[in-house]
Structures are given as C-alpha cells and as structure tokens.
Amino acid sequence: MCIDYLQTRAEDDNTDFVTCPYRYDVTTPADVYAPKNYPQAATLERHEQQKRHRMAALLKCVTDANSLALMEVAMVIEMCQLEAESPIEGSIVNRGQGVFLTRWMGGNKKSLRSLYRASHDGPSHAKLLRCVGDANGLVFVVKKGERLFGAFISAGIQLPDDPTGENEYRCDVWHFSLAGHFAQPTKFGGVRQPVGVAGREGLTAEGLEKLWNCPWLYLGCEGGAAADDMRSCYQFIYSGCVPEGYVGPWSEYGNAAFGGRATFMADDVEVLTVV
Numbered sequence: 001m002c003i004d005y006l007q008t009r010a011e012d013d014n015t016d017f018v019t020c021p022y023r024y025d026v027t028t029p030a031d032v033y034a035p036k037n038y039p040q041a042a043t044l045e046r047h048e049q050q051k052r053h054r055m056a057a058l059l060k061c062v063t064d065a066n067s068l069a070l071m072e073v074a075m076v077i078e079m080c081q082l083e084a085e086s087p088i089e090g091s092i093v094n095r096g097q098g099v100f101l102t103r104w105m106g107g108n109k110k111s112l113r114s115l116y117r118a119s120h121d122g123p124s125h126a127k128l129l130r131c132v133g134d135a136n137g138l139v140f141v142v143k144k145g146e147r148l149f150g151a152f153i154s155a156g157i158q159l160p161d162d163p164t165g166e167n168e169y170r171c172d173v174w175h176f177s178l179a180g181h182f183a184q185p186t187k188f189g190g191v192r193q194p195v196g197v198a199g200r201e202g203l204t205a206e207g208l209e210k211l212w213n214c215p216w217l218y219l220g221c222e223g224g225a226a227a228d229d230m231r232s233c234y235q236f237i238y239s240g241c242v243p244e245g246y247v248g249p250w251s252e253y254g255n256a257a258f259g260g261r262a263t264f265m266a267d268d269v270e271v272l273t274v275v
Contacts, residue, residue, distance in 0.1 A: 088112050090120065092143050092270050097178040100185040101139060104176065105152070105274055112139065116271040123229045125220055126200065128271065132157055137274040140219065142233060143267045144259045147180030147248070151217050153195055163199040170194055175217070175237075181248035181258060188243045198226045219269060231266040235259055 088098055091114045102110045115138075116131035132138065134156055141150040152174050160167035173193040178185045198220070218234040220227050237256040251257040259266065 088114050088272065090114050090117060091272065092117070092148070092268055093141060093178065093272070097148065097185060100178065100187075101176070101272075104174070104187045105137070105139075111275050112272045113275045114270060115273050116269075118231050118266075118269040123231050123269070125198070125226075125228050125230065128230050129157065129159070129200065132271050132273075135273045139272040139274075140217070141178075141270040141272065142217075142219070142235075142259065143269070144264060145180070145267065147258060147260070148178040149176060149181065149258045150178075151175045151189075155195065157197050158195075159197060160199045163201040166196055166198050168194050168196045177248070177258065181256075182243070182245050183247070186243055186245070222263075229265075230269045233259055233266050233269075234263050236262045 091098070091112075093101065093112075098112060101112060115133075115135060116128050118128075121127050121131050136156040137152075137154060138156060139150060139152050141148065153171050154173075155169065155171035158167055158169050170192050173191070173195065174187055174189040176185065176187045216234070216236055220230045220232060221234045222229075222232045235258055236251055236253075237258070239250075239254050239256065242256045246256055249257050249260050251262045253262075255262070257264075
C-alpha cells in the first residue's frame with residue numbers, strides 16, 4: 001500500500017523522488033523497486049480494519065440499532081462524541097456508561113432515573129432514604145476520582161422494624177465497574193446475595209448498605225460502624241473473585257480496591273432506578 005502510494009505520487013507530480021507520507025524520512029526513486037515495510041503494512045491494515053468496523057457499526061446503528069453489541073454501541077458513542085453527555089438528567093453516569101447499565105438490566109427498552117445524589121440532595125442517611133423511598137431495582141453508583149463503580153440490587157431498601165437495628169435480606173445482586181478498573185465497562189456477580197440495611201437511627205450498626213460475599217460494598221461505614229455520610233465507604237474484592245483484565249488499584253492485603261483503598265471517602269454517591 002505504501003509503495004503504491006509513493007509511485008502514484010511520483011507519476012502525478014512528475015518528480016524523481018517523493019517523501020514518505022508517514023514521516024519515516026525515507027525517499028524512494030519512483031522507478032526503483034523498494035521492499036515492502038511489513039510492520040508498517042500491518043499497522044495500516046489494523047487501522048483500515050478499525051475503520052471498517054466503525055463504519056459497519058454506524059450502518060448497523062441506522063438500519064438495526066437494537067441488534068448492536070455493547071462494544072458496537074460504545075464505538076458509535078465515541079465516534080459521535082457523545083461520551084460527555086448523560087442520558088439521565090442530573091446523573092454522574094454519562095451516555096456511554098448508561099447504555100451499558102441499561103443493557104445489563106434487560107435491553108433497549110429499559111431506562112434509568114436518578115433518585116438520589118449525595119452532592120445534590122445531601123450525604124446523610126435520612127436524605128438517601130427520603131429520596132429513594134420504596135423504589136425497587138436500585139443501582140448504587142460510587143465515584144472516586146476517575147473511577148466509577150457500584151452494585152445493583154433487585155429489591156429496594158427494606159428498613160428494620162427497630163429503627164436502631166439492622167435488617168438483612170436476600171435479593172439478586174450484581175456488581176460493576178464503569179470506569180477506572182478494566183479496559184471497558186464490566187459487570188460481574190449476578191447471584192442472590194445478602195443485603196444489610198441499618199435503621200433510621202442505627203448509627204451503631206455495621207453500615208447502611210452492605211453487599212457482600214464477593215465482593216463487599218458498604219456505604220455509610222466508618223471504623224466498623226455506620227456513619228451518617230453515605231460517601232464514607234468500605235469496599236474490596238477478594239483477589240480470587242476479581243474478573244480478568246483488572247488494571248485498578250489493590251489493597252495492602254492483595255484485594256482489589258475499586259476506590260483506591262479499602263476505606264475511602266467517595267466524591268459522590270448516586271442511586272438510580274429502572275423505569
């Protein structure tokens with residue numbers, strides 16, 4: 001491809017020498033055969049293949065958008081420069097990340113609505129409970145720097161009868177990373193797990209939101225007891241449960257720490273629901 005281009009340029013420009021368009025600082029006489037640059041040819045072929053994949057994804061988006069795979073959706077979003085836009089009003093989740101979440105929850109007919117955001121509604125336990133109410137199908141999203149991750153529970157927040165106590169119940173749970181831990185948004189888990197919720201006055205309980213087994217996620221947790229700030233988090237994943245391709249931080253005990261360390265103060269916490 002490179003040599004053909006140089007020869008064509010030489011014929012068009014009526015010159016004895018042409019400069020390589022890929023800035024390799026090499027000139028080749030137009031009437032002299034030059035060996036093919038195989039590494040460059042391979043690079044060009046990969047580039048052309050990527051272009052073909054992008055064009056195919058765009059065509060598919062126009063003709064049969066519902067059949068797009070997740071990576072094709074991400075490709076279209078990147079090409080159309082939609083990453084910074086959020087399909088969910090007031091959300092920390094951008095358009096591309098929202099597409100992954102809705103696909104994970106059942107496909108194109110699903111959509112998300114933001115119920116609570118600590119930076120907007122206030123970080124307290126009471127504010128979260130008031131905003132979320134009795135909604136089911138909850139997505140908890142934690143933001144720490146450029147990292148974005150969290151968990152989905154199929155049930156709602158089920159408070160204990162004793163406002164100073166804690167309620168544990170089981171429902172479908174899966175976890176995810178939207179940014180900062182894998183090459184692409186990743187979902188893992190997907191089994192029934194225990195969820196723990198502290199009562200409205202349960203500041204001596206072990207946390208507001210506990211999703212554990214593998215991994216563990218606590219919101220509103222400080223020093224082994226509940227904290228009234230939902231951004232105070234405790235999270236880790238046992239090393240044996242970490243999905244392949246993980247490039248995020250590790251704790252001092254060798255477990256994956258999505259927030260940079262097991263105990264951390266999140267920049268923001270959001271709760272979304274499926275509508």
